[in-house]
Amino acid sequence: MPRLSYRRALTRALGDELARDEAVFLLGEDVQVGASLVTTGLAKRFGTERVRDTPLSEQAFTSFATGAALAGLRPVIEFQIPSLLFLVFEQIVNHAHKFPLMTGGQCRVPVTYLVPGSGSRTGWAGQHSDHPYSLFAHVGVVTVVPATPADAYGLLVTAIRHDDPVVVFAPAGAMDVRDDVDDLAPVPLGRGRIHRFGDDVTVVAIGHLVHDALAVAEELADQVSVEVFDPRTLYPFDIDGLTESVARTGRLVVLDDANRSCGMAAEIIASVVERVRLLAPPRRVTRPDGAVLPFAPALDRAVQPGRDQLATAIHLTMKDGS
Amino acid sequence: MTDADPVGLYRTVRLIRRFEERAVELVHGGQIVGGIHPYLGQEGIAAGVCAALDADDVLAGTHRGHGHVLARGADPARMLAELCGRVTGLNAGRGGSMHAADLSIGVLGANAIVGASGAIITGAVWAHRRRGRDTVGVSFFGDGAVNEGMLLEAFNLAALWRVPVLFVCENNGYATTMPVAGAVAGSIAGRAAAFGIPAVQVDGQDPETVRVAARAAVDRMRAGGGPELIEARTYRFDVHHTFEHAVRLDDYRPPDEVIRGRARDPVRIQGERLTDTDRAAVDVEVEATVDAAVRFALSSPEPDPADALTYLYASGLTARTGGG
Ligand SMILES: Cc1ncc(C[n+]2csc(CCOP(=O)(O)OP(=O)(O)O)c2C)c(N)n1
Ligand SMILES: [Mg+2]
DSSP: OOEEEHHHHHHHHHHHHHHHOTTEEEEETTTTTTTTSSSTTHHHHHOTTTEEEOOSOHHHHHHHHHHHHHTTOEEEEEOSSTTHHHHTHHIIIIIIITHHHHTTSSOOOOOEEEEEEESOOTTSOGGGOOOTHHHHHHHTOEEEOOOSHHHHHHHHHHHHHOSSOEEEEEEGGGTTOEEEOSOOOOOOTTOOEEEEOOSSEEEEEOTTHHHHHHHHHHHTTTTOOEEEEEOSEEETTOHHHHHHHHHHHOOEEEEESSOSTTOHHHHHHHHHHTTOOOSSOOEEEEOOTTOOOOSSHHHHHHHSOOHHHHHHHHHHHHHHTO | OOOOOHHHHHHHHHHHHHHHHHHHHHHHTTSSOSOOOOOTTOHHHHHHHHTTOOTTOEEEOOSSOHHHHHHTTOOHHHHHHHHTTOTTSTTTTSSOGGGOOBGGGTBOOOOSSTTOHHHHHHHHHHHHHHTTOOOOEEEEEEGGGGGOHHHHHHHHHHHHTTOOEEEEEEEOSEETTEEHHHHOSSOHHHHHHHTTOOEEEEETTOHHHHHHHHHHHHHHHHTTOOOEEEEEEOOOSSOSSTHHHHSOOOOOSOHHHHHHHHHSOHHHHHHTTSOHHHHHHHHHHHHHHHHHHHHHHHHSOOOOGGGTTTTSOTTOOOOOOOOO
């Protein structure tokens, strides 16, 4: 079976969609050379008209993409830094996302916002290390955070073909994951995936943390049977899939590499407890409230949710419920 | 090449004028909720610019956006129904005054966010041209927008990629209560010059002057030129927003300035170019159109609350409901 890295899966998805549909084009900063190592080779293959380097004008090129989408194209924007989404939050939420409703269904805005390297990139410190996916879920913009190369390919392809705006977070912690992949196919939005079945507790892990959750589940295998659920899409969320899992295990822990207050973990827990009576109080392992990632590596690690914290949360949930 | 059409131009400014006057009445009567930003006094700009456009062209406007939508040829009845929040409105009652749009005639919408239209129109024009059309676009904005980074970025992008967008600054002297002199360092035309965008200043109160300037710019753009800017000097005859009819703000505009400003009326200026008979005929026609629009709007059904989020997602995604 061919091995594929997460990063190359993104490249492959972009190349396949550019080849399949003339309406697709790519724009962003340094995408022709491929400074992110994701758009590598695409300008040579598809030309600089369809793989466009932009000036450093995030707000303008984000709304430029909205206009191009209103005129029938399918732009994909690559953002170099996750915090650039703060700069264009207004353009995405107030314009791209709101246009279909505000015009009474006269238009669609199929734009994909791709953020390769979201979350902590060790050593890049405070302004490069955010993971603002909950903001987009909150406002109702389709938000995906693939964990594996196959899902990175499949969800990016689906995002590009989707008729509404989609933000694709590709966590820095997952970019170098490699996997045996035999067939690459689109992955539907709003459908989670159980990576590991278990009986005692369901761990929901987002993005790169899926791999940490799997490692912890393996470590604890002789003490507790852990099910690992990867939502893949945060909005719309596969609440039916997760409910089915938690209804079996009766316990829930969420692992979320983002700030705690009003985060995805809170939303996931609330959505589950609205539907399922748990055997023990649910737990979440997240970044602290209001966290800014400090520079020094030990400090950076200290505010990211870790495997030890997850193991502890699992033990506590088991104890609470027994 | 469209030639001068004094009657057509008069019809447009007269229509916008009467539409806005009736809309203000409907605000006072409670049939339009939330109020409007009347385009009264600025009619000549939308009318003149839109007279220079062809069928494939696109435009995007502002919070003070009724004039742009009407001048482009949207159905006044459906426009007024939109302001009244009816299902028959251009946006099925989902947009209202500040979001009125008619994509079928290239109106990508009024827009409530100051400075937002430039980048959207630049992208739309670029995309249409990539798809083989001869489209040019117009981005309308006020003097307040020239201090928005988003718009200045759009100037740069349009100029850099030679996207034929006519940037039309409706300089009515104020952003709400803030005079231009208190907000704009340098000049509006100077901002265009910084990006190598040709700019002209015109008398926005004369619809024909605006049309001639827009025509010349559109012709150059269609012949392969990049973006251009027109600064149209104008005066808003009434309030910034109809809330000022209820809550009087301090005299931020000197009374004698208001008198002088209102003396240069685009409807009168264009009307004087018509024979009395022609003018009277247009007035009667416009009155009938606006009367019919009011009747249509007020007799149209209101949307069903069960459908409040019907158009939220073009993809057909449905949102979770908010109830317990
Ligand atoms: C980005 C943004 N900032 C502030 C506002 C609030 N606001 C609405 S209209 C307006 C004044 C705009 O002035 P100008 O651009 O000159 O247009 P005019 O109202 O004079 O037509 C302001 C401040 C807004 N809608 N958008
Ligand atoms: Mg103004």
